[in-house]
Amino acid sequence: xxxxxxxVLVLEAKTExxxxxxxxxxxxxxxxxxxxxxxxxxxxxxxxxxxLIIASYxxxxxxxxxxxxxxxWDPVRSEFGAFPFVxxxxxxxxxxxxxxxxxxxxxxxxxxxxxxxxTTATFIKSMLELLAGVPSVIYGFCGLFILxxxxxxxxxxxxxxxxxxxxxxxxxxxxxxxIPYSASIGRxxxxxxxxxxxxxxxxxxxxxxxxxxxxxLPYAKSGIVAGILLSLGRALGETMAVTMVIGNSNFIxxxxxxxxxxxxxxxxxxxxxxxxxxxxxxxxxxxxxxFIVTTVINLIGKLIIRRMGVEG
Amino acid sequence: MIIVLLTFxxxxxxxxxxxxxxxxxxxxxxxxxxxxxxxxxGEMGGGISNAIIGTFMLIGIATAISIPIGILAGIFxxxxxxxxxxxxxxxxxxxxxxxxxxxxxxxxYIWLVVSMGSFSAASGGFALGLMMLPVIITATEETLxxxxxxxxxxSLALGVSYPRTILKVILPAGVSGIVTGILLSxxxxxxxxxxxxxxxxxxxxxxxxxxxxxxxxxxxxxxYATSPYPEWHTLAWGASFILIVFxxxxxxxxxxxxxRWKVQF
Numbered sequence: 399x400x401x402x403x404x405x406v407l408v409l410e411a412k413t414e415x416x417x418x419x420x421x422x423x424x425x426x427x428x429x430x431x432x433x434x435x436x437x438x439x440x441x442x443x444x445x446x447x448x449x450l451i452i453a454s455y456x457x458x459x460x461x462x463x464x465x466x467x468x469x470x471w472d473p474v475r476s477e478f479g480a481f482p483f484v485x486x487x488x489x490x491x492x493x494x495x496x497x498x499x500x501x502x503x504x505x506x507x508x509x510x511x512x513x514x515x516x517t518t519a520t521f522i523k524s525m526l527e528l529l530a531g532v533p534s535v536i537y538g539f540c541g542l543f544i545l546x547x548x549x550x551x552x553x554x555x556x557x558x559x560x561x562x563x564x565x566x567x568x569x570x571x572x573x574x575x576x577i578p579y580s581a582s583i584g585r586x587x588x589x590x591x592x593x594x595x596x597x598x599x600x601x602x603x604x605x606x607x608x609x610x611x612x613x614x615l616p617y618a619k620s621g622i623v624a625g626i627l628l629s630l631g632r633a634l635g636e637t638m639a640v641t642m643v644i645g646n647s648n649f650i651x652x653x654x655x656x657x658x659x660x661x662x663x664x665x666x667x668x669x670x671x672x673x674x675x676x677x678x679x680x681x682x683x684x685x686x687x688x689f690i691v692t693t694v695i696n697l698i699g700k701l702i703i704r705r706m707g708v709e710g
Numbered sequence: 711m712i713i714v715l716l717t718f719x720x721x722x723x724x725x726x727x728x729x730x731x732x733x734x735x736x737x738x739x740x741x742x743x744x745x746x747x748x749x750x751x752g753e754m755g756g757g758i759s760n761a762i763i764g765t766f767m768l769i770g771i772a773t774a775i776s777i778p779i780g781i782l783a784g785i786f787x788x789x790x791x792x793x794x795x796x797x798x799x800x801x802x803x804x805x806x807x808x809x810x811x812x813x814x815x816x817x818x819y820i821w822l823v824v825s826m827g828s829f830s831a832a833s834g835g836f837a838l839g840l841m842m843l844p845v846i847i848t849a850t851e852e853t854l855x856x857x858x859x860x861x862x863x864x865s866l867a868l869g870v871s872y873p874r875t876i877l878k879v880i881l882p883a884g885v886s887g888i889v890t891g892i893l894l895s896x897x898x899x900x901x902x903x904x905x906x907x908x909x910x911x912x913x914x915x916x917x918x919x920x921x922x923x924x925x926x927x928x929x930x931x932x933x934y935a936t937s938p939y940p941e942w943h944t945l946a947w948g949a950s951f952i953l954i955v956f957x958x959x960x961x962x963x964x965x966x967x968x969x970r971w972k973v974q975f
Contacts, residue, residue: 428873432789435782436799439847442840443802446809446817453820501720504713512713525721531961532727533901535928536950539935540727543943574723581720635810637904638928642936662812662904669816669908685816689809696808697801 447689454683456676465683471648471664473673478680480687482650486565486658489651490640491633493569498577499626505577506584506622507610514589530578538642541571546643549655558655563645566654571639576629583628587621587706588614621706627699631692637662661688728954735951738944744952748914748930751939758949760916761930764831767918768910768926769896771835776842777892783843784850784888785876791855800851807844814840815905823909831917831924834910838902842895849891853884886971890964897960901953903928927953 451458457465461478468479505522513519542563549570550562591614599609615622645657646667659667661684672678742757749756783799790796814837822833857880865875881888903926906912911923912933927949934946 423871423873425872428876432782432786433795435779436786436790436796438779439783439806439843440795440799440802442843443806446806446813449817449820450813453816501716504716505720508713508717522717522721525724528958528961529721529724531897531957532724533903533928533953533957535901535903535931535935536727536731536954539931539946539950540730542935544726544730574720577720631808635808635812637810637812638932642932662810665812665816666904666907669819670911682816682820685813689813692808692810693805697805700804 450682450686450689454679454686457679457683460676461680465680466687469650473668473677476674476676478676480661480680480684482648483659483661483664483684485650486644487634487660487662489565489654489658490568490572490644490660491630493565493654494572494576494633495626495630497569497573498580498629501573502577502581502584502625502629503622505581506588506625507614509581509585510588510591511610511614526578526581529574534575534636534638535642537571537575538639541567541639541643545570553655556655558653561645561655561657563643564655564657565644565651568640568644568658568660569654571643572633572636575636575639576633579629579632580622580625583625583703584618584622587618587625590621590706591617620702624699624702624706627695627702631696631699634695635662635688635692637666641666661685731947731950731954734944734947735949738948739951743945743948747916748945751942754941756941756945758927758930758945758952760913761925761927761949762952763916763918764910764913764924765900765926765928767920767924768831768835768838768906769900771832771920772838772842772899773892773896775836775839776846776895780843780846781850781881781888784847785854785881787847787851788854789876803844803847806840807848810904811841811902812904812907815907815909818905818909826921828921829909829911829923831910831920831922834906834924834926835920837905837909838899841902841905842892842899845895845898846888846891849894850884850888853887853891854880856887857883886968889971890968893960893964893968897957897964900960901928901957903932907932927956 457478461468465478465480466484467481468477469481470477470479471482472478505526509519509522545567546562549564549567550560553560553562595613595617596609599613604612640660641663644659644663646659646663647657648659648664651658665681665684665688669678669681672681742755744757744762745759746755746757747760748758783803787796787800787803818833818837818840822836823829826833861883862875862880865879866872870879906926906929910926910929912925912929913923914925917924931946931949931953934942934949937943
């Protein structure tokens with residue numbers, strides 16, 4: 399290429415840029431603006447953490463670690479123990495996880511192994527994305543008006559008190575909501591199993607199902623666990639759908655069909671009616687517990703995924 | 711085969727939800743429903759106009775807060791792939807994404823509602839903006855990481871300054887991914903109730919003042935669905951229909967439209 403022609407092009411480009419020049423933004427100040435924006439996020443997270451601690455300090459001071467194990471939540475006598483909500487949260491999340499795993503692992507296997515491309519796979523993937531996109535109030539609304547009467551008839555048949563609402567209903571609704579999260583991560587991990595492993599198994603005469611059971615699943619085990627952890631983190635923090643179908647009882651639930659409360663649902667119900675600073679501080683301390691637990695679980699899940707080299 | 715059966719079973723709830731909301735909600739929708747304010751209990755009629763306007767205003771405040779900082783932070787992360795500060799900030803973004811929405815509501819309450827002395831749409835919009843921020847940052851970062859270095863090197867080689875390269879060359883090349891991120895975060899936030907429970911608080915009146923409480927579609931659905939009045943339940947079905955059409959429509963729209971803007975390399 400002609401040397402002088404290149405020079406002309408560069409000069410033209412420079413003149414072009416100079417013609418549009420507004421007050422010039424120099425490189426160091428621009429980089430500084432970018433760093434400020436990035437640091438803002440860091441400061442934001444730290445501010446959230448410390449705000450929660452400071453705002454819940456009256457409760458931390460009064461109750462200490464007994465807060466998590468006290469079984470009476472009595473605002474009238476200013477006795478605040480979070481154990482009923484810990485039980486409710488663990489119970490709903492555990493049952494929701496169990497039910498969702500029954501569906502999300504087959505989905506992962508189906509999408510990762512059987513039909514990775516094609517219209518069926520795209521259809522199912524779109525359906526999963528839509529499932530994840532439905533607002534949680536709508537899940538709660540449908541759960542309250544469609545699922546609750548069904549559970550009530552079930553409870554009457556079994557002979558349990560027919561509340562309709564309770565841990566069972568909340569777990570059902572929650573499980574539907576968290577299926578997309580573990581299914582998508584599971585699908586990614588399963589599709590990443592190296593094909594030479596699978597082909598070696600096939601060439602030794604294994605059936606497809608045996609390959610799934612003995613080669614794919616063990617290889618993808620930790621990734622699937624990470625996906626389950628992430629959906630657990632989502633389940634722990636889910637508020638609206640659970641609030642609408644869990645029955646809102648501040649006592650330790652006695653069985654799977656009894657009403658209960660979770661950490662998130664009691665905050666949603668009682669925050670605007672909290673009288674007195676200790677009441678509010680206790681509710682905020684519940685939020686702090688929720689924040690710490692979900693953060694830890696999410697970070698562990700993301701760490702496992704990163705180690706497997708999958709894009710979350 | 712059991713796997714196929716379970717897979718298709720898990721999609722059934724989606725059809726159930728859509729079917730029920732459409733069948734119960736679509737008969738409620740008419741022009742009066744969309745333009746009137748809610749009536750007191752016991753009176754027939756009434757509408758959800760304040761909720762619709764409120765949802766849009768809250769989304770507007772949230773996007774105004776989160777887009778500038780989100781895009782700038784996303785650019786920062788994509789420009790500094792290695793580096794301890796960048797990794798730390800990436801960790802913070804992931805943590806922020808996983809924070810439960812009710813905790814974000816508590817934070818907005820502590821920071822804004824207490825200091826301003828009243829519930830307000832501004833605090834609600836702030837909470838929603840906090841929820842949109844990590845999604846926009848991640849989308850921006852991932853989009854900009856995919857743009858090949860040659861584009862930037864060509865621009866810098868022509869003598870274009872670094873800020874102008876980023877803002878006028880790199881960023882427009884990634885506009886489809888960034889807009890996707892923004893629209894998806896809007897769809898997510900449009901259906902959020904928990905952060906608004908004690909920030910925007912809801913209101914039965916039409917309110918355009920961002921320093922006062924404001925109603926929104928998901929708040930209204932929650933309040934009306936858990937009330938004991940059948941008239942309010944029908945209103946809630948109609949509002950659910952509108953909300954789900956908006957959210958799912960936005961998701962589909964995002965997928966279809968932004969594919970056209972995608973710059974191929």
